[in-house]
Amino acid sequence: MARFFMAGTNLTGARAVIQGKDAEHIKVLRLRPGEEVTLCDGDGTDFIGNILHVGEGSAEVEILRSEPSAAEPSVRTTVLAGLPKGERGDYLVQKCTEAGAADIFFFQCTRCIAKPNNIEKKLERWRRIAEEAAKQSGRGVIPHVYYLEDFGEVLNKAVHCDLGLFLYETGERISIREAVEAKPDAETAAIITGPEGGFEPFEAELARQVGLSICAMGPRILRCETAPVMALTALMYGTGNL
Amino acid sequence: MARFFMAGTNLTGARAVIQGKDAEHIKVLRLRPGEEVTLCDGDGTDFIGNILHVGEGSAEVEILRSEPSAAEPSVRTTVLAGLPKGERGDYLVQKCTEAGAADIFFFQCTRCIAKPNNIEKKLERWRRIAEEAAKQSGRGVIPHVYYLEDFGEVLNKAVHCDLGLFLYETGERISIREAVEAKPDAETAAIITGPEGGFEPFEAELARQVGLSICAMGPRILRCETAPVMALTALMYGTGNL
The missing domain is CATH 2.40.240.20 (Hypothetical PUA domain-like; domain 1)
Structure with missing residues (x-):
């Protein structure tokens, strides 16, 4: 039809x-x-x-x-990603839309290399990409795309979800599978991933203190535009949406 | 180090x-x-x-x-993908290398739009991309990248794995989660995905007849370069590698 x-x-x-x-x-x-x-x-x-x-x-x-809409997953997921350079943001928006994100926020943090110049133009472009990807993949939701300047707001969004995943590449972590399997019936989830340079230890520590799950996604180092779509896929698998 | x-x-x-x-x-x-x-x-x-x-x-x-190598998953996975157009192959090789593929085969099938012109040049390029992505992500294996002309060979490669996943967008299928959970200790796996136009029904039927698992990956329609990395992620999650 x-x-x-x-x-x-x-x-x-x-x-x-x-x-x-x-x-x-x-x-x-x-x-x-x-x-x-x-x-x-x-x-x-x-x-x-x-x-x-x-x-x-x-x-x-x-x-x-x-x-x-039949194509929507049972878990409403917000993806929050450190602002990346160049075309990585395009890729991230397109793939996360296919994989079932409900909202996508790019944010500034300490190790961001990308400058938020022309962020309004970029947001326009990403919204167009989200709409096209939503149509192509048969989504019932067009993900909203926003920009956040304040890392505190990022944590605050995740805290209000049933499941808050903070992807971090070092230190004390649980596997993303353990984190998801602890809340397989989550109705809302947030996935936070860093920019090219990753997170500062204090940023991860803040995430830990507010109660987010500090997660690893295997022993390989993932590009900043790859991690969100893999985390989203893991979440969809673990919550019975794949 | x-x-x-x-x-x-x-x-x-x-x-x-x-x-x-x-x-x-x-x-x-x-x-x-x-x-x-x-x-x-x-x-x-x-x-x-x-x-x-x-x-x-x-x-x-x-x-x-x-x-x-500590970064290698317990399941040795071969990704077999219908030859895609343009830069999609680049993306596929890079992301599947990050996600843990051991080998990547592109193949011809009925609905391929891409022509295998200059396939040797493309393979050279993809091998360079695989090597760079393997280095960046800390892999212990540089995935081999090959081209297959014969769809029968594609099925034959998958048949010889503990777990053979054939991703198909219509008809009678099980979820990829069901397929992976049936063989959580698989040591070898194959993931077969189609080109832009998908598979012909007879191709899926052949895959079914030789005993591959015909799988769905949620109700959304995925791009041909997105499906392999999502399937690989699902497989890694289900086999305890994420």
């Missing part, structure tokens, strides 16, 4: 009016009155309906029912 | 002579006689020794002992 995100859609009662690119797309797909389509609100709910009318630049849909 | 792959190293009895770039690197690191270094054979064994002598363009090391 054809599937559209509802941005640019007007939902009034049981009628939706689709406009812009999606309306063009409906014409390209030659969808006709009576055919079923899914309209996704980008926040986890799908609306299933019948096409009533296909016109110039708009299409009308009768909504029959709504349901939670 | 500084760590070098042994390509370009001459190992005679208990003496190793390091030449070329690695010898230069030893000078740059200002390593001196008496300091310990690790020489890795790129095939899973580390040789630990003391520097005896640092000269112009070469350095001599006395080998004290050898041991299995």
Whole structure:
């Protein structure tokens, strides 16, 4: 069944009016009155309906029912990643969207090499990448992408989740498997990973003090854009979402 | 401890002579006689020794002992991926090396869009990427990268592993978690993933007939370069390597 995100859609009662690119797309797909389509609100709910009318630049849909998007995992996961250099952020957003992240925050911390110049432009770009990846992979949620300047806020976001994973490459740690298996029914989770240079010991110590799980992900050293998608995959596996 | 792959190293009895770039690197690191270094054979064994002598363009090391590389997972995994277009192959090789693949095969199949033009040049490039990623991530094995023209050979490689995972996006499948948990002590595994266009039903049927596990990896549609690294991560998690 054809599937559209509802941005640019007007939902009034049981009628939706689709406009812009999606309306063009409906014409390209030659969808006709009576055919079923899914309209996704980008926040986890799908609306299933019948096409009533296909016109110039708009299409009308009768909504029959709504349901939670089937492609969304049971655990709502926030990925928080130290701001990386160059195209690594693009990669991180695309892969974490495929792997099921609900929100993605980039943040500043002591060892960040990347400067937050033009961060608004970068955020625009990453939001576009998240939307495209969400559409391609059949997500019901378009991950929100934000930037945080304050490392304290990063910890604070994770503290309010059922499961807070802080990936760290040295010192006293448990395996990510142990951490996930301690909370297999988590409904919310946070994954915090560092920038190219990793975390300062005091940053990891703060994370430990506020009660996050300080985790290792095997004995290999992972690139800063690889760690989040692997951690997300481990989390999805351990919570029964893979 | 500084760590070098042994390509370009001459190992005679208990003496190793390091030449070329690695010898230069030893000078740059200002390593001196008496300091310990690790020489890795790129095939899973580390040789630990003391520097005896640092000269112009070469350095001599006395080998004290050898041991299995600590960073290698307990399961030796072969990744077999439908030949992808453009830079996706680069990404796939780099990330699968970080995630612990032992060998990577690209192959032709019915829905491949990419042409195997200049495949020798591509293989050279991918081998360089694998070597760099192995060094960066602290691997004890540099994954071998090959190309297979024959889909039958692909299935044959997987059949000879303790666990053969065939990732498929439709039809009757088990979850990758079920497949891995059925063989948590696997010593060898194969992961087969398709190209951009996926597999033909007859290809999946052949895989089923030869006894591979036909697996799903969640309800989302994954890009051809994302699926292998996620499958590898799931496998590492399920076999106690994460």
